[in-house]
Amino acid sequence: MSPDTLAALSIRGIAKRFGSIVAVAGISVDIKLGEICGLTGPNGSGKSTLFDCCTGLQKPSTGRVYAQGLDITGWDMHRIVREARVIRSFQKAVVFRALSVEENLVLCGQMIAFAGMASTFGVGPASRHRVRRLREQAGHLLELVGLSHMRHATAGQISFGQQKLLQFASMLMPEPRVILLDEPMAGVNPILIDRMMENINRANREQGITFVVVEHNLDAMKALCHRLLVLSRGELIADGAPDAVVRDPAVVEAYLAG
Amino acid sequence: MLTDAVVNGITAGSVYALVAVGMTIIFGVLRAINFAHGEFYMLGTFGAWWGIETLDLPYIVSIPLALIIVATIALAVGVLVMKRLIDQPFQIGIVATLGVSLVLQNAVILIFGGAYKMFDGGWIEPVEILGVSLSEQRILIVVAALAIFGLLELVVHRTRFGKTIRAVSQNIEACKVVGVNVPAVVIGTFVLGCTLAALSGVLTAPVTVSLYGGMGTSITVKTFAIIVMGGVGNVSGTLFAAWLLGLMESFVASYLGLQFRDAVAFTALIAVLTFLPGGLFSKRERF
């Protein structure tokens, strides 16, 4: 079970137990560079926990995670973002509600613009210049996701769908190689869903970012993903082309039973 | 010296236990630390002292008088402040009860003056038990603590009020849904917890003899150390942790010096928080 050093993420035998609950029951899978990979499965099947184990929020009970050959198992969250450029979104916590829309983006870009810790304390012209650059970059991204008109609004006061778009834009600021999206379209109205899919596609095409997207909407998944994974009770029960996977009897069974 | 240290430790521990168990049940229903808890201990002492000095009552009568006074004050605080803490972030609880403690403590200083008072009452005749000589009051404290803990176990597990307290501690949302009067439970628990603290103060006064307005502060912080060590909501754990703290303090006071006594609680607290975040008697992290 050696890791695939070319894979964006190489997951090897990851399991996570909470007391007697087995949330993830030993999963091995490779996410190829440049692919948009869907991840679906009934509620409680371990999708979020798998993300947690890949991004350092939870330490896996067993197994290892590699990002392009780099063993990131057990690293702290911020280090995985900084050094492996694997970033994830959360289902619930979406944006920094007290900050303005623009400040949310600037904050997320600080990791690149102010790489050393000492530099974050600077207040001179050089720091101001860096922040100005981040603001420009933020303005550009806001235009792409269609939120330019809200750049000074407080993030907590815009609609939930808009917050999800802002969250998506924020995740592009730290120049990631892999983005793990946890239900980016749940609770979002259909127009914004289209916009979200368009954005994922564009980031994938133009910047070559690899995506893993957790989503229940199978139509959206078929349209968006190159490949679809299905989890049930912590186990990987299907992996393949979206059209084939949704017809797989085991998958239908899991959904009906789940 | 060794037996003295043990006896002192168990007595002091029983005093702490009575105060701490009140704080634990309040924390259970409200998820808020009562920073004014030591003030109710102090108020109990002052109530009895006032009864003895001003009304010329015997000690035995001044005990219920003090408890009634404190319960009334606790009721007022419960209605005005504690009820509003339901569902509030924890820092609100800290600041609000800190405010209550400042008001109570300084009101007492304002009314009775800041100087130390002498407590003249209680049963301080020494008696001999198993070759150890100790005052009747100390025996009373230990016996009272054991009796009250037994009684509390009964109340919490057998009575309707106790069952409601446990239900609210476990799931406040569900209790609201099924129509439990949560504010009333909170106020009732608060009054009960504060009255226990006051009882502890009244029983201890004859032993500690001197009293002053600021005496509650160190009680509050020690109480917190105890409930962390004992595990929150763990009634018997509270008793053992309190005895343990009493013994540790007593040994430190006898062998290292009295001045180090008040730092024991916090050293123990920091050690427990660092190495055993769930307390000495449970594995689960509760804070």
Added chain:
Amino acid sequence: MATMQLHEVNTHGSHIYNNPRHGLRITGFVVLVVALAAAPLVAGEYQLHALIVSMTFLLPALGLNLILGYAGMLSFAQMAFFGIGAYSSALTAMRWGTPFWLNLIIGGLAAGVVAVPLGIPALRLRRYSFVMCTLGFAVIAQTVAKNLVSVTRGDLGLSQVPRPRIALWSGGFEVTGITSYYYLALTLAVLAVVAFLALVSSAAGRYMIAIREDETLAASVGTPTWHYRMIAFALSAVFAGVGGSFYVHYFTVISPTVFDPFYANTVLVIVLGGGVGTVGGVVLGSFLFVAASEALRIAPDLRMIAYGLLLIVIVFACPEGLLPLFMRKLDGLKGRTHVA
């Protein structure tokens, strides 16, 4: 998880960026400094003393504002750091006759250096445990000050601490008159406020706000949350330590009573009452709650009752503190509304 702020959605931190009232704020600051600089022309000796004391309290208050208002942690260790700064500064000055600027640095550094080993276990804790750990530290600091008699002279405390000597190294002159003290305090207060503003508007300040808002989310965008919480904690101690240093060279005496809850509560009232997470609020708070009560010579017990009532009213009625309340009234008068 997210360390909760006093108010669920606290929007003050964001004010420092793109603040629609930025101009108003700078004008207000300049006007205040000019007015304070002119105060000795009209104020009597006692009023000046009251102002000096409130500017001394401003420093630990700014420190508390940093960890509570920006990094979201409630700490009771502020006055312990103040005391550590005071003792270390006094002892150095008494033994080696060091000049004032060096004493300030020593006071600040001593507090900051002590904060680090305390922070290592304490910052792993959450909620009550952290609060209580800081409270316990204050108790232990007082016990040490009382019992390390050979160094601190115990309950007697240190007296005849040298007055501030303004010199590069040796020589120079000693500050003695109340007016000179006043200007020294004012200079220090202005420098502290400027340093604080610079800190919270830097990239590091933005990280701290992010941690206050949601620690996990902050980590997920690459914030080394533990480091910045530690930095906020240590810097808050430095602010307090510098304040303690000034305090001890002004009063020229120090005793373990400096660790009493009285002082810690005063600082809490300044920050919460003035407006947590704002700089103007803390400045307002220290003048309102310290200078006013000093000047009116309110007895300590009455003052504490007032503080207590104030804390209760603040948390339930206006958890954001007085300054944001005033600002809203001001905006209301102008018929202007703004987001956040």
